[in-house]
Amino acid sequence: MMDRSTPTFSYQAWRRDPENGPPQYRSRTVFEDATPEMVRDFFWDDEFRSKWDDMLLYSSTLERCKDTGTMVVQWVRKFPFFCSDREYIIGRRIWDAGRVFYCITKGVQYPSVPRQNKPRRVDLYYSSWCIRAVESKRGDGEMTSCEVLLFHHEDMGIPWEIAKLGVRQGMWGAVKKIEPGLRAYQRAKAAGAGLSPSASMAQINTKVSAEEFMNERDSIVEVTGEKPTGKNIPKILVVGGAIALACTLDKGLLTKAVIFGVARRFARMGKRM
DSSP states (O other): OEEEEETTEEEEEEEEOOSSSSOEEEEEEEESSOOHHHHHHHHHOHHHHTTTOTTEEEEEEEEEOTTTOOEEEEEEEOOOTTSOOEEEEEEEEEEESSSOEEEEEEEOOOTTSOOOSSSEEEOOEEEEEEEEEEOOTTSSSOOOEEEEEEEEEEOOSSOHHHHHHHHHHHHHHHHTTHHHHHHHHHHHHHTTOOOOHHHHHHTOOEEOOHHHHHHHTTTHHHHHSSOOOTTSOTTEEEETTEEEEOOEEETTEEEEOOEEOOOHHHHHHHHHO
16 A cells, blocks of 8 residues: 655555455555664553644543553544544553564443444554554664554444445655654653653553464464464464454453464465455
8 A cells, every 4th residue: 555764754555355344454664763662652642642643633532551561442533524433441460572572452332431433433443552662764683663563443433335435545744754753752851751640551561472472373273163264364463473362341341362483374464465
């Protein structure tokens, strides 16, 4: 869909259309001179997000777990003039595999926040990142850049063809605001700004290891009871070669998520999906 870059920022995006369900998007963003920890905190920081993301009209934390870092948040996002704004109830949590951060966010049911006619609530929502250090494009061999691999889909309640057109037309306008926001965030932290409540939750991660990922790669068969195929793995999300099993929920909080390691056979299968 897109391949754009500046001297300190690059962005690529792809789309695929499943037989059933809304369009799915994958993107790769690389920021020069940024650490994975800074980018992780930046994307999780709802209080700061309103300074660079003009689509976010409102955010609130409904629940948080200081043991796991799990949160449930409420967002209201601005939509174009031809449709009403949208409300999201999002469960989210971060796993840390040695400075490789898997950030899982998805729509959850939350009965204590009643639905309204406006803004319309989006139930089907999944937007997750893998954040890691990569080599700078300056070619000096230093791991001073940060790569963000994103997998995203949602049902906004409008015809999918119209949604695809809107995403295509508005993608670069939205994406190009991210880097100035990140640089402002870096400057604020360098000047001594403290962590917001949501950013502090981004630093509470579930520790896992790359070795565990690799050891788990064959256990999908045991979990599902049958060998996965491209037709029967709707719960498995292929994100930049990594496999993430969709989270389960309990009382509005993410309580379990299993992230499987990079497995070549699943990566090849993902390309065929």
